[in-house]
Amino acid sequence: MKIGQIKELLDAELLCGEEYLDHDVFSACCSDMMSDVLAYVKDQGVLLTGLVNPQVIRTADMMDMVCIVFVRSKVPTEEMVALAKEFGIVVMKSRYRAYEACGHLYTAGLVPAPEEK
Amino acid sequence: MAENVTFHFDVDGENFTSAGEASVLVKKKLRQLGLSPEVIRRVSIAMYEGEINMVIHADGGTADVTVTDDEVIIVLADRGPGIPDISLAMQEGYSTARDNIRALGFGAGMGLPNMKKYTDSMEIETELGVGTTITMKVSCKDA
Numbered sequence: 212m213k214i215g216q217i218k219e220l221l222d223a224e225l226l227c228g229e230e231y232l233d234h235d236v237f238s239a240c241c242s243d244m245m246s247d248v249l250a251y252v253k254d255q256g257v258l259l260t261g262l263v264n265p266q267v268i269r270t271a272d273m274m275d276m277v278c279i280v281f282v283r284s285k286v287p288t289e290e291m292v293a294l295a296k297e298f299g300i301v302v303m304k305s306r307y308r309a310y311e312a313c314g315h316l317y318t319a320g321l322v323p324a325p326e327e328k
Numbered sequence: 329m330a331e332n333v334t335f336h337f338d339v340d341g342e343n344f345t346s347a348g349e350a351s352v353l354v355k356k357k358l359r360q361l362g363l364s365p366e367v368i369r370r371v372s373i374a375m376y377e378g379e380i381n382m383v384i385h386a387d388g389g390t391a392d393v394t395v396t397d398d399e400v401i402i403v404l405a406d407r408g409p410g411i412p413d414i415s416l417a418m419q420e421g422y423s424t425a426r427d428n429i430r431a432l433g434f435g436a437g438m439g440l441p442n443m444k445k446y447t448d449s450m451e452i453e454t455e456l457g458v459g460t461t462i463t464m465k466v467s468c469k470d471a
Binding site: 245247250 | 344345346347348349351355365369372373376377380420430432434436438442445
C-alpha cells in the first residue's frame with residue numbers, strides 16, 4: 212500500500228514527508244507503549260499511536276519505520292515533526308480513533324507482520 | 329576497518345525528552361561505517377532501550393560504543409541505585425518504573441529482556457547504591 216493511500220483511507224492531515232507518499236509499505240502496528248513496539252515489532256512500516264512525545268519518533272527511527280499516524284487528532288509538537296523530517300519519516304494525524312484507524316487499514320489489506328522471534 | 333572506532337556519550341538523566349539521542353547518533357555513525365542493516369537495527373534497539381533505562385532509573389550515565397571488524401560493543405554505565413534482583417529484572421513484564429514513565433510509553437518491563445534478545449551477549453554488573461554497568465555485544469556477521 213502506498214503511504215498516500217493511508218492518508219486517504221484515514222482522511223489524515225499530512226504534517227511532513229510529502230515526498231515519500233509514493234513509497235510502499237507492507238505492514239503496520241498500533242500501540243501507545245513504545246516498549247511493546249521495540250519488543251514485538253519487525254518489518255512494520257507504519258506506526259499508529261495516540262502517544263505524543265519525541266520518543267515516538269525515535270522509536271520509529273530505531274525500528275526503521277517510515278510513517279507515523281497520530282490517531283484521535285493528537286497533534287505532535289513542532290520539535291517532533293522536525294525530528295521526523297530529519298529521519299525521513301512521514302507524519303500525519305487522523306481524526307479516527309486507534310481501533311477505527313486500524314480497521315480501515317486492515318480492511319484495505321495492510322496487515323501486521325509476524326512478531327519478532 | 330583498519331582501526332577500531334569508538335564513540336562516547338554522556339546521557340542526561342534529567343531530560344526524558346532528549347533520551348535516545350545517543351542511540352540515534354550511533355545509528356547514523358554505523359550506517360556511515362557501512363554495517364549491515366540488521367546489525368545496525370539490533371545495536372540501535374538494544375542501545376536505545378538501555379539509554380531509556382538509564383534515564384528512567386539512574387539519572388543518566390555514560391554510553392561507550394566500540395566498533396571492531398568482528399563486533400559492536402556497547403557499554404552503558406550509570407551511578408544509579410543498582411538492580412537488587414537481576415533475574416527478576418530480566419523477567420518480561422517486571423518493571424519498577426513509575427506510572428508517569430508508563431504514561432510516556434515506557435516501563436512495560438521489556439527493556440532488559442529486549443536488550444538481551446537483540447544482542448549476542450549481555451553482561452550486567454551491578455552494586456546496590458553504587459551503580460550498574462551493562463556490556464552488550466553484537467556480532468557484525470549476520471546470523
